Amino acid sequence: xxxxxxxxxxxxxxxxxxxxxxxCAKKKVAxxxxxxxxxxxxxxxxxxxxxxxxxxxxxxxxxQRLKEREAEEAKRKRIAEExxxxxxxxxxxxxxSATLLPMAQEILKRxxxxxxxNPNLTVIIEGHCDERGTHEYNLALGDRRAKSAMQFLMDLGxxxxxxxxxxxxxxxxxxxxxxxxxxxxxxxxxxxIQ
Amino acid sequence: MxxxxxxxxxxxxxxxxxxxMGVAVTAFRGVAGAVEYIDINNPFIRKIPIxxxxxxxKPGTEVQPEIAENGAARLAETLEFTGFFKILDRAGFxxxxxxxxxxxxxxxxxxxxxxxxxxxxxxxFEILDGALAVELRLYDTFKGRLLVGKRYQGARADLKKIxxxxxxxxxxxxxxxxxxxxxxxxxxxxxxxxxxxYTCDFDGSDPKQLTRTKAITLSPAWxxxxxxxAYTSYLKGKPDLFIKNLKDGRSHQxxxxxxxxxxxxxxxxxxxxxxxxxxGDQEIYLLTETGKTVKRLTHxxxxxxxxxxxxxxxxxxxxxxxxxxxxxxxxxxxSNVVQRVTYYGxxxxxxxxxxxxxxxxxxxxxxxxxxxxIVGIDGKEPVxxxxxxGDNESPAWSPDGNLIAFCSYREGPARIYVMTAFGTDxxxxxxxxxEQTDPAWSPRSQKD
Numbered sequence: 309x310x311x312x313x314x315x316x317x318x319x320x321x322x323x324x325x326x327x328x329x330x331x332c333a334k335k336k337v338a339x340x341x342x343x344x345x346x347x348x349x350x351x352x353x354x355x356x357x358x359x360x361x362x363x364x365x366x367x368x369x370x371x372q373r374l375k376e377r378e379a380e381e382a383k384r385k386r387i388a389e390e391x392x393x394x395x396x397x398x399x400x401x402x403x404x405s406a407t408l409l410p411m412a413q414e415i416l417k418r419x420x421x422x423x424x425x426n427p428n429l430t431v432i433i434e435g436h437c438d439e440r441g442t443h444e445y446n447l448a449l450g451d452r453r454a455k456s457a458m459q460f461l462m463d464l465g466x467x468x469x470x471x472x473x474x475x476x477x478x479x480x481x482x483x484x485x486x487x488x489x490x491x492x493x494x495x496x497x498x499x500x501i502q
Numbered sequence: 503m504x505x506x507x508x509x510x511x512x513x514x515x516x517x518x519x520x521x522x523m524g525v526a527v528t529a530f531r532g533v534a535g536a537v538e539y540i541d542i543n544n545p546f547i548r549k550i551p552i553x554x555x556x557x558x559x560k561p562g563t564e565v566q567p568e569i570a571e572n573g574a575a576r577l578a579e580t581l582e583f584t585g586f587f588k589i590l591d592r593a594g595f596x597x598x599x600x601x602x603x604x605x606x607x608x609x610x611x612x613x614x615x616x617x618x619x620x621x622x623x624x625x626x627f628e629i630l631d632g633a634l635a636v637e638l639r640l641y642d643t644f645k646g647r648l649l650v651g652k653r654y655q656g657a658r659a660d661l662k663k664i665x666x667x668x669x670x671x672x673x674x675x676x677x678x679x680x681x682x683x684x685x686x687x688x689x690x691x692x693x694x695x696x697x698x699x700y701t702c703d704f705d706g707s708d709p710k711q712l713t714r715t716k717a718i719t720l721s722p723a724w725x726x727x728x729x730x731x732a733y734t735s736y737l738k739g740k741p742d743l744f745i746k747n748l749k750d751g752r753s754h755q756x757x758x759x760x761x762x763x764x765x766x767x768x769x770x771x772x773x774x775x776x777x778x779x780x781x782g783d784q785e786i787y788l789l790t791e792t793g794k795t796v797k798r799l800t801h802x803x804x805x806x807x808x809x810x811x812x813x814x815x816x817x818x819x820x821x822x823x824x825x826x827x828x829x830x831x832x833x834x835x836x837s838n839v840v841q842r843v844t845y846y847g848x849x850x851x852x853x854x855x856x857x858x859x860x861x862x863x864x865x866x867x868x869x870x871x872x873x874x875x876i877v878g879i880d881g882k883e884p885v886x887x888x889x890x891x892g893d894n895e896s897p898a899w900s901p902d903g904n905l906i907a908f909c910s911y912r913e914g915p916a917r918i919y920v921m922t923a924f925g926t927d928x929x930x931x932x933x934x935x936x937e938q939t940d941p942a943w944s945p946r947s948q949k950d
Binding site for chain 2: 404441442443444447449452455472473475476479
């Protein structure tokens with residue numbers, strides 16, 4: 309930066325100097341033409357060189373910046389992907405059950421790793437039910453589902469202070485259908501990063 | 503099951519007539535006690551044929567259809583709502599409503615008994631200095647006696663209230679209990695895009711939106727004086743309890759971590775039972791109306807939810823999964839002694855203790871169908887009240903114990919329905935935009 313400033317200052321001094329010499333040239337042509345020519349060409353070459361050096365430096369800087377940005381972008385993308393995976397991967401339950409199935413436990417282990425790798429994140433664990441059974445009971449069942457997922461994560465070393473369990477009962481189905489396929493999708497715990 | 507064979511029906515009719523002839527006199531002597539024209543505990547109740555001719559304009563008052571016709575029609579509908587009466591078709595009447603006798607001795611009772619009426623309501627009205635005066639009378643046509651006679655005065659807009667008051671007098675005279683005509687029903691509707699609490703009159707008229715939470719709002723519950731409503735709302739992003747005084751606007755909240763759901767007011771006390779899960783387990787607690795915990799009522803690892811008080815406020819019915827499937831239990835809140843009530847079915851929830859205290863209505867999920875059942879508190883003889891009509895849930899007793907409001911999907915979207923406590927006369931209460939669920943029947947209003 310400092311060098312750049314020096315070059316700019318030099319240019320400021322040299323260019324008006326040149327202008328002055330040029331504007332005076334007509335009068336002085338007769339007396340010392342060769343000298344003036346020589347001085348002017350040397351200054352031009354110096355300025356040209358300085359400019360090229362400056363451009364190269366800027367190009368290098370720009371390239372470095374781009375590389376950094378790409379790396380940052382890639383990192384951000386990876387983080388976003390991990391985060392999306394964490395949030396989008398639900399765990400599923402059997403009817404009227406809050407027991408964690410083997411598949412759910414595998415997913416929860418991955419979630420625990422993610423939470424360990426991101427120690428500043430806190431997470432809402434939503435418990436959901438299918439439409440069968442009455443909505444008051446399902447609020448309680450959703451609470452149990454959220455809490456059994458939370459307990460599993462606690463057992464894997466995630467502090468309770470980083471998690472909140474919220475039951476939505478049957479109020480927020482992902483699939484509005486009235487068949488086993490829809491019900492299976494709706495009996496879930498969903499994870500939201502706060 | 504509920505249909506009588508003709509000979510048995512005749513025998514009952516005879517018994518019925520003899521019975522009420524005996525007691526009608528006592529009513530006139532003003533002897534206290536139930537006048538059992540209608541035995542509300544009889545599941546084979548026969549509807550009493552009643553004639554409600556158009557009201558008569560008194561001499562000097564013009565016949566005004568909005569009073570004469572609409573008034574009589576409203577009175578008939580109000581009586582019909584109870585399920586006790588068969589309203590006779592006016593087209594068959596032998597008398598001209600504007601010329602007939604509406605008072606003894608001018609009433610020709612034989613022209614009413616001839617058309618099958620056992621009871622007759624006559625109305626006479628006049629406009630005096632712009633105010634409305636209405637005389638309403640209930641007659642026993644076979645006995646030729648006046649059972650109830652009242653004169654009311656008020657603004658024309660008071661006609662609805664006058665009619666409801668007279669209907670209450672009729673029900674009191676015939677059953678020995680007050681009617682439900684001052685009660686309201688709270689329910690949940692999602693017409694605005696969010697589930698909010700609404701209230702309407704007992705018959706579905708005059709619906710009003712009570713909450714504007716713009717969040718999921720559920721499970722309205724009335725206090726036994728009708729002044730408070732408690733409900734669950736996700737206003738703060740999680741299920742919390744909100745306790746609201748409808749008269750002075752006082753409000754309290756219960757916002758523990760986890761669930762704060764299924765409020766149920768204790769009869770005659772400013773206390774409520776509700777399910778909280780801040781310990782990690784869903785247990786029922788006793789709370790003050792300001793939301794402070796008095797004590798924990800259930801002690802069992804696993805779901806305990808949906809308390810409903812016995813009418814004496816000494817016990818709760820509730821849902822517990824302690825035996826592996828959700829079933830109804832009853833617990834004494836002092837001794838903590840618990841008894842299981844339901845044994846049939848693998849998914850029994852939503853207990854609603856009857857106002858008489860002898861039975862519990864509940865919702866049963868069996869074979870993919872959800873229906874309303876009723877069972878004695880001893881657990882004996884569960885009776886199915888709804889069948890073959892979509893899913894039916896959330897039973898709520900009327901304050902007199904004769905009707906049950908419930909939620910049904912029989913037309914597709916969820917709507918509020920009403921039936922008698924014997925499962926008869928199932929009809930839709932009201933239709934609003936969106937879906938309606940979670941009915942809660944208020945006590946009778948003390949002020950009306």
